[in-house]
Amino acid sequence: MADASIPTRLRKLEQLRAEYHAQLPRRLDDLESRWAALSSGHADAGQLEELQRLVHGLAGSAGTFGMGALGQAARALEQALGGLDDVANALDAQERASLASAFAALHEQARVPPEPLAMRATPAELGPDDDENRLLFVIEDDAQQAENMAAQLGAFGWEVRSLPDATAARAALQDTTPAAVIVDMTLPEGLHAGPEMIGGIERSTGAHLPHVVVSSRWDWPSRLAAARSGADAYFVKPVDIAALTDRLDILSRRRPPKPYRVLIVEDTAILAEHYAQVLSDAGIEARIVVEAPRLLDTLADFNPELVLMDLYMPACTGIEAARVVRQDPKFTSVPIVFLSTESGRTQQLAAMQTGADDFLEKPISDSDLVAAVSVRAERFRTLAALIRQDSLTGLLNHVAFKLRLDNEVARVDRSKASLALAMLDIDHFKQVNDTHGHPVGDRVIHGLSQLLRKRLRASDLIGRYGGEEFGVLLPDTSPQIAVRLIDSLREQFSQIHFTSGKGEPFTCTFSAGVAAFTAGTAASALLRTTDEALYVAKRHGRNRVCLAEPPNNPLAESRDETQTSKPYDAHNRPVAHH
């Protein structure tokens, strides 16, 4: 169901079911009159067959249209009719009675409307929550390679179970369904045993098992074997782990995008509710403002991505209301779409001057409304994201990060909660670029950004602060915990194997400074302190994390490489999976 939205399809299905339900009385009448003719002896065997076929059709279709009980009643009648091979023979009283009651049951069930669609769970709802499933199977006969891959994938937040051969994998897959499988082309069982085993499982279960084939071979028979198994991707060894995790993310992700937020400003409540219903059926979150004065509160509270505005309202015109929206700097670019019966150009021009994005003429069809609104909300969201996000990593860019940092510092200053800031800088990054070229350098940056996203909470802010410098803001986190967390990230990052253009593996490290927010500190001062701690980490040999002591104390180095050898168990901490 890739191109039509599920809500739209559900509405259409609802309509088909309503039509089906509506024609049932006529259909049952037809069945009964056929039966009346048959049972009074005015019919032949051909007509019995026809009746049987019609009842069979009803039995087959009712369940599909959401009327399972009707389907069963029809099935019962079908069986009762099936027992009558010869209508010429008079029916006995018992046969008549059982057929009469079968017809009565059919009538009764036909009056029951189809079960509401919302109550029927779709398989997507019944299936395991893929957002939570972080389990990967790595099927690899070389123990060294398996261990290496497990360690690296573990760094990206995956839980890895290693299996040495096809037999063990087949057994494990019988009782556990991982989010995805990474399978070696060649296993002890044969040259192409990996994909062949997965293909076999898919054929027997009839379900696709997301899987990635890794192989040291790039020949046609190997590629063909992977294609035949329905592999989602093919990676040549040594595997570029950052590219692999990107792929795994896509394979295991089912989370739909957040619904668009649309604010409806319309003084006719019943119309406003109708629009809201139409939009929410299409998966759009709609909020209604009926009285214009409530607009300001709702704007701030709801933060819409599009405003749908009636042009004529009693308290003020839509144009005036649009000006009010535009006066708030946060909403200078939010799309405003006017709804009006007005087709006069003068009115439209006046509205255009307030920055109206479009006019929709009332009455508008439901599908036009949904289309007009979603296209514009989508464009607004994309543009807004482009403005905030770094293009390489998708993290907050420098400006956005500083803005959020300011907000967060102000919030914490009021609430007296704790807050830690970390600055991370990739060690000798210039050398990576010089040795391997910028595209490879970009992969390293991308790899670190992926790692940060994986391991940090949804409430943590991550920004790409400069070229190879990253900022991480950790709300409600003590400086000690922050250091342990960043140090575990440092450890994990150092284990990721990147691949040069020539296919040679290499690793990278980063240094980090951490500082805790203290009451009364400005955001700029917190940044400076953190930067100083980062500088100390660099000066003391890199690949380490330094904690800035509270103001007026000398910077203390918290870790060196010998101390950080024990891995920090980040599972103790809530980790958000993005």
Next chain:
Amino acid sequence: MAQPLKVLYVDDEADIRNIVEFALEDEPDIVISICASGQEALSLVDELQPDLVLLDVMMPAMDGPTTLQRLRERPMHQKTPVAFVTAKVQPNEVAFFQSLGAVGVIAKPFDPMTLADQVRAAWKRHHG
């Protein structure tokens, strides 16, 4: 899947044809053709060259198994995958359909919202 899957659905029930059309018409990887009888299906298959034929079992004049048999008599369609769509899904019934050479059985009543997945699965079971 680079090429969309061409599916021919055969059912004498107009309601079922409507809902199958609804269930499959919006799928980007499936092209659905629908007809109402075995005879009609046989007149279409040569031109259509479907990847998968879905047959209702109980149809007047020519039922599903007979349609399959007629199809197999044509050299061009000795291997065209066929699945039955039927309420008869007892293990012995399924075994019987398989013995006729069906690649799968889709149970009636089916859920229109997931029919496409069942169709893909039936095809995948055959082709991997």
